[in-house]
Amino acid sequence: MTASSQPKSRIDWIDAAKGACIVLVVLYHAVYFMMDASPFQDTLAHTLWFKLVVALKPLRMPLFFLISGLLAHSAIVSRPWQITLKPRLAMMLWLYVLWVILRTVSAFLLVQFANPEYVPNAGTLPLTLDEQIETVLFGTNGVWYLYALAAYFVVFKALNRLAAIVVPVTFLLSIFSIVLIDNWGIRGIVENAFFFAAGCFYKQRFFEAFATFKPKRFMLTTTMTLIILPIEILNDWFYAPGGRTLLAVFMVLAGMDACCWASTRFSLKTLKTLGQKTLPIYVMHKITILITCQFVFALGAYQLNAEVVAALAPPIAVVLNIAVCLMLYRLLNVGAGKLLFDVPTLTLRRAQPV
Secondary structure, three states: OOHHHOOOOOOHHHHHHHHHHHHHHHHHHHHHHHHOOOOOOOOHHHHHHHHHHHHOHHHHHHHHHHHHHHHHHHHHHHOOHHHHHHHHHHHHHHHHHHHHHHHHHHHHHHHHHOOHHHOOOHHHOOOOHHHHHHHHHHOOOOOHHHHHHHHHHHHHHHOHHHHHHHHHHHHHHHHHHHHHOOOHHHHHHHHHHHHHHHHHHOHHHHHHHOOOOOHHHHHHHHHHHHHHHHHHHHOOHHHOOOHHHHHHHHHHHHHHHHHHHHHHHOOOHHHHHHHOOHHHHHHHHHHHHHHHHHHHHHHHHOOOOHHHHHHHHHHHHHHHHHHHHHHHHHHHOOHHHHHHOOOHHHHHHHHOOO
């Protein structure tokens, strides 16, 4: 997700896949936080949007983590600790703690100076230092992805010579995490570790397998997805051991093939650009969505067609919030503002003349 994790030679389908993932992340939060508690939550349009983002849950973060594993391969497998520890681990931990604090502060400010009824989950904000520390340590916050990357980096680098054991063990943990771990933050980290490990330790195999689009493989994984997905939703197996993991394997493979096919036939300039700038969108979009909630919730006071608003608000919110995040990144990522997106010691070192 960070600039330092990018390969020297860019691969179009990877950038496109990352772009698609960040769009799905923003869409999920727009539907879940902006619309699900809004005056339009009882509409058919919102119900359909909600079902869609839930159905895409086995694709969104597993694919993101698998790509992150691909991009972290060299740092974990080939480079020594002393070269990679500070730039990678320090970067992820600094940004994680910083943006947890900034998101909490922004929510408190909205509660104090805007309409607190329009702030999703306002009643669950950490009120004490102990609660804030607990939120950070257990990853129960909107930037837990960075926390997961830091944990994966340390664990998998320490065990990089045991890939043949690590990958199947993380697969089993992914299957049974739903019954072994109550905390949703830690559970998410454990559940997605398999996809990061698979991408990291089997990078070359993935690159060879997806060097070209394979129609038969795509048809197989898509067919399996279309068969398994409705069965799991109808029987509520999403939260049964292995339910999401099994589905995620097929959805991720199908998603990778779809991006591989699309990137060879279309320019996908927008998606690839977003894929190269996922970090600022990821860390800032939850704050901008909280602000967007103030406007969407207020629409309930007007005599508007609820179905139309519920149908159009999520995609419009995705476009606007991503655009605002990129604009803010361009404005803030200068001078001292670089500390918002880079670890302080590295920022100062990079700013020194050679």
